[in-house]
Amino acid sequence: MSQVKREYNEIPVTHLSNGAKVTLPLHTIYGKEAGPVLGLSAVIHGDEIIGAEILRRVYERLNEEELSGTVLLMPVANPLAFESLTRNTPLDMNNLNRVFPGDPQGWVTEQLAHAIVTNFLDKLDAYIDLHAGGAVPIVDYVYIQNDEALSRAFNFPVLYRPAHPYEGTTATYTSAKGIPSVTVEVGGGPNYEQAVERGVEGIFNCMRHLKMLPGEVVPAPEQVVMTEIQIIRPTQGGLLVPGFDFNAVGSVIEGKQVLSRTYNPQTFEELEVIHTPFERNLVILMRGQLNKVNPGDYGFMIGNLDTAEEA
Structure with missing residues (x-):
């Protein structure tokens, strides 16, 4: 890598009826050494705000001099739902995490999904998506998608191997493309400090597992894999x-x-x-x-x- 740097771009999606632009935030951190491209996303559901703070702390603490590869961070994947603190997009009431890969000619939620796919997901070699319980409930587990070792490296005690994964999610899309993918469910409700830090440490441990950061992978605690929830x-x-x-x-x-x-x-x-x-x-x-x-x-x-x- 010839130059160590950080970039911030806003991906254009559409305009609201009042003329305001709808864009998606994308931070890029380039490591000193070559390596995989890791994508980190949060707030696909607008009431699951803890992921934005987890990614802010990852961005703040990550040292480019120690990084091998590139990290793309999308801290607010559904800015319209975030504004209203709702799970679904308020303009069309669609669930963004059920419409991937989206449609550039479709509902605004489908337009958001298409922009995320073309400007973010299609560029990745590995992917971690952060979710939460929402505005009131608290949740705590990690999905096993298509890379069990990477899911286990997040070091949560409970994992979930669904018999029938949801269709139309970011992880459904990336898994079908062979991109190692992890979906994390952490915090919500009061969004306790402990939950935020567990999210940060989980991401850094996954990065060590991917050889993007130096140091030993922290061994997982005793883990249980749920097959029925x-x-x-x-x-x-x-x-x-x-x-x-x-x-x-x-x-x-x-x-x-x-x-x-x-x-x-x-x-x-x-x-x-x-x-x-x-x-x-x-x-x-x-x-x-x-x-x-x-x-x-x-x-x-x-x-x-x-x-x-x-x-």
């Missing part, structure tokens, strides 16, 4: 009172226990009681504080420990 969505809206706080994330709840009760805030009527679905319940995603809930919101994600792969 049940997503539980409240069917009734109201005031949700949890049976456990956020400390339950990553823990095991034995037997059928109450996860939450939802009440009508006006009449005080109990509308719904949500129970754990398995005998040995590993808490993956949790609403751990009193909050308003809408019918169909993400409530809980519970893994069946009896069908897990322990390694």
Whole structure:
């Protein structure tokens, strides 16, 4: 590499009706030595903001003199959803992480996906995508996509090997192209400092695994691979009172226990009681504080420990 430098560019996508430009931020860090191109993205869902802070700290701490290869960072992949703090793009209510590879002539969300593919994903040799529980829930696990060793190197205790991966995601697209890909689910809700730092350290450890940074790869903790995770969505809206706080994330709840009760805030009527679905319940995603809930919101994600792969 002839020159060590950093670049920042804004990728044009479209214009809003008021004339404002819609662009995508892209930071490029060139290492001193040759090596792979690693892509890091966050905030594909606009209410999953912790990833933007994780990438800011990676950008701040990464030393180009020690870097072999190139790092591309896209800290806000859906700026329209980020502005409204919503999972989906508010203009068309589409989920950006279900429409890849997108369409330059399609909905604005499809235009965003097409711009991300052509200006970011197609340039990569490896890829890490950061997600979170959202504005209220907290989550903690890493997907196994097409490179189990790279997923394990993120050093989270819980991994998930889905039987039927979601279609239309960034990782679906990159995996099909043979690009080693990792999807991370970390934090959300209060976005604790510990969760931010675990995300930063996970990225740096993956970079050591890819030989992009010097030093030994930090050995993974004891890890369990989930093959069965049940997503539980409240069917009734109201005031949700949890049976456990956020400390339950990553823990095991034995037997059928109450996860939450939802009440009508006006009449005080109990509308719904949500129970754990398995005998040995590993808490993956949790609403751990009193909050308003809408019918169909993400409530809980519970893994069946009896069908897990322990390694």
